[in-house]
Amino acid sequence: LADLTVSKVTDGGADIPSLLQKAIPYLEESASGKTEIWIASDMQSSSWRPNSPVWSSVRQRLAALPIPPSIRIMALRDRPETNRGIRITQAQINNGRLVLDMEILRQGFDPNQPEEVPVNISVNNSVTTSTLQLAGETTTIRKEIPLPQDKESGFGYVSLPHDDFSRDDISFFTFAPKPLANILINGPSGEAGKILSLMAAPPGLPGRKATMPNTVRSGQLNLSSQALVIWHGPPPRADMEEKLKTFIEEGGLVLFLPDDTAHGTRRQFLGVSWGAMEMAPADEYFRVESWDRQRGFLRDGTDQTSIPANRLRAIRRKPLAGKYRVLASWDDGTCALGQVRAGAGSALFLTTLPKYSWSNLADGHLLLPLLQRMADRGAERFSSAISLRVNDPALPQSATDIPMRMDDVQGSRPPGSPVDTAGVYRLGAQTYAVNRPWSEDNPDQITDEKIHILLPDAAISATQGGVENPSLVQEAWKLFLLIALGCLLLEALLCLPKRTAKRPIPANRL
Template sequence: MTLQPLMLWGLAAAALPVVIHLLNRLRFRSLAWGAMMFLIRATRTSTKRARLRHWLILACRALALACFAYALARPLAGGWLGVTLGGRPDVVLILFDRSASMETLDPRRRLPKREEGLRLLASAGQLGGAGRYIVIDSATLTPQPVASPEALAGMQLARATDTAADWPALFRAAAEWLLKNQPGRADLWVVSDLQGSNWMPDSREWPGLAARLAGIAPRVRVRVLALPTAPAQDRALNLRSARARHAGDKNSVQVAMTCLQAQNQPGKIPVVMNLNGQRTVADFESQGARDAWTRTLAADAGLGWGFWELPADDNLRDNRAYFVYGGETPLQGLVAAEQPLSGRLLQFAVAPVNAGLRRAELSTPHQPLALAGQSCGLVVWQGALPAGAAAAQLRRFAGDGGAVLFLPPVTHTPLVVSNALNEFAWGEVQAAENTQPFRVTFWEEQEGPLEHTADGRSLPVAQLAVARRAALHLAPASGREAGWVTLASFMDGKPFLARRAVGRGVFYACATLPEPDWSDLADGRVLVPMVQRMLEQGATRYSPTEHALCGAWKPASADDIWTAAGSEGRADPLTQAGVYRCGQRWLALNRPASEDVFEPLSSAQVRGLLAGVDVTVTEEHVSAETGSATPSEIWPLFVLLGVAFLLAEAWLTLLDIAGETRQQGARP
């Protein structure tokens, strides 16, 4: 790769010595000669060494000229710039990663990876010379023309965001643009930290994408500028929940956060807690890589907002988590149960006081689900798994943000895999032997329906005595679909409670029933809080306050105008985390949790995803000596080589002359 490729024509000069040699051979002179016998002997016997020396001299001359010509072309030693210089494409599509993890500071340069990427793009643009540049950024996925990569640095579409990146979608957008516009020879310049959760290597979309890109003519070249350096010191804060509490005339908000750190260093961490603009600082104890912090803060009645913030580290973007709270939320549920007793118990668990905003309807699985027009947050389904319209209705309900709890049928049913319900099925019912019930020995206490109480006490899950249980056949994660996660399990490892995210909502599956011959769930000590938490989760969408993930959230109506709440300057709810307000509705947007754990793909994995495509991955690690990731010019090396070849040529020529001089001295 060279900075002055035109000078490569100078390499033809390397042929000059050979051409001159051949011309000399062609323009020979004829001479009638007498002493032919000596000449024949001379050419026949011992000219090999002389010939070799003369060819070496010729080679030295040619190589010296080639070195000088190549030095004039200003060669580069590898690196990102070297990779992007291979020819001039008609168009360069820049796929730019604006995810939150790109805000990680480079350990030496102290510059976010995103800005380092912009800097390297600008350098490549100065050297390149493509016909035009199109940028597709991870936040908007919209192809937009730019004058040059240098101009990108000042543009909105290159600014930092709190979103995650969807690389299959980015490549899909690029492939569609190429197929639609047919721009001629195209290069794809990919700028990314190779964050695994963004690239989604398990996605089933990759083979098709690679085939589409490989099928585009002329051949598309993919040049990946990888910035996979891990942060040296980074903690990330993520919201688990924020709930308003009312105890008599005292109002408070219970905030639960998760703190992740890559370095696993225990110690006290000062956390700034901002509640409705009031700033306080509290120390939290960090035990290691993952901490769950909960704090109840005194708050006024009504709606409110706040955020917690960690001290500055190598990624300022993942230090803050926002929350909103308050407002009257309808907590209504629907129980569809085969067993009347279970139905009544579950109805009580959903709505202990069946009045006002807290209601629970009871029906059977055979009746149509009356979900439309109601503020239903939870559906409890006890019995054989639904099929057909009912299954589709439940899935849609969960996709819109509702929660569904499945409980097993009392009778044994054949193993049926329900595609509509994400490959979940009930297995055989198993009874405990003798008088030893099944015991739940593990459950997730940090978050979820079985998390500990506001005052930090555990639910009495361990005291549950389960006499009968149904086997849960759960599908693992596939492609972009999240898999089932076991939240609680029996001693033998079989699941008691499992969860799967579906759209904005969630499916739960519990292995036993609140029937007397199944378990003692009916005592309510575990069942009621568990169901109540599921209901709260499913009813969140009816709350005037909403928590959502930045990038995944979209306004329900184009007429809604969301503005930043408080004094924070982030005003774009589509890309920036923060607290936003639209009329009486409040919204807290946070980064996706996947951005907080940095697990980059390897270069080989990236090449594997784009099998069949011309892919070059350049990992730009900062040089410890120079602090620079740009490749260096190596023309001085070629000048030195050229001089060395000339010296060798001179030495060989002198050897020749010395040999001749010795012989001349002995001549008559």
């Protein structure tokens, strides 16, 4: 089982509501009658995703089946009493030195009791060991490693001594000089254009170059070297629309802002358009109230500090129409920033302008981190070294080549691919690190009460310390004994001798 793709241990996370959603079409199409669905789970909350909107659809479709299936959950709640984990939050080059930012997580230890732990650091398969002082539940450490003069790119990993839960004892990284992020700003010159240029490439910040080709027709713009395109003003025409779509599908990013008019737009881009301008009531503002702090371009920083998006105030806005993912919402629940993915890139849509007659977007509370993160992400496609998650949709693909494992820890870890196994891989000219999702480091487990809210009729059988709930074991053994007895009876019947006719007794023996 350990060697089978469908059953071996992986470094990826689970998505149980999506797994159930995939099982339902089979039950609907096969008319399989009375069915049982068995789920073996360590009950990690991140795997059950209790807040996923998929759950309501799962319950409705299961209940709508002619014979709803029985759901049995084998709850494997045993976890190590103590555990350490390590992860790289950033690897960068600075003045000929490799700078590693890492976090070491401790669970079950006395936070007031510091300890010294050896950490192996491998750079291009050359390993050194350092002893780090750990205290508290989380220790953030920056380690600087001098590099040879001609070595500006490479790969490596950091690892802790193996414990009872070894999957989080290692973290992989790649490093390379950051590529220049070219940012194209297209739109009318004026207040908004100047602010966008200043926010995209602040003076003194290296690795940024903003261009405003006001004298070049949009159809003649060259997007192949751009990391980010900022489009404000009228929507792109047909010729430029196709160029932008191709740019996004190849990994580029585009930020759209509305035009400075009162009416909405008829033309859509990726199915999204703007409605007519809305004004806030007198002496009031539209305020950003919520935004996605876990992922995306507005996520919290590595130190868990959130960006101050809630300081954004708007007098005017243009609501979005179409299908999109909401990254930030106004206080009345409408979308302030939406996103549409296409291929390897995406388009983002703002609903207000960086003009003080519209909003204080120009103050940079939301706009500055948004543009800088979009520029970094867009420039990653020009880098020879990137960091991804196991089974990430952005994993490099090839119809002919197979990713080659580069790190030297394969002997102690099972073989695999970037789809299921963490490591450093090379595909073509690109080297990339693949790690476990950070959500897998969260030890929180879902409760039985919460399970019964998600799946009201599910039967939960606890398995702890290698001893299973006796009710489930006894039921399985009863079935096994009945089958075994039936087989023995059938064998006995088959072994009976055939009947023979009685012969007459000779007269002389009477």
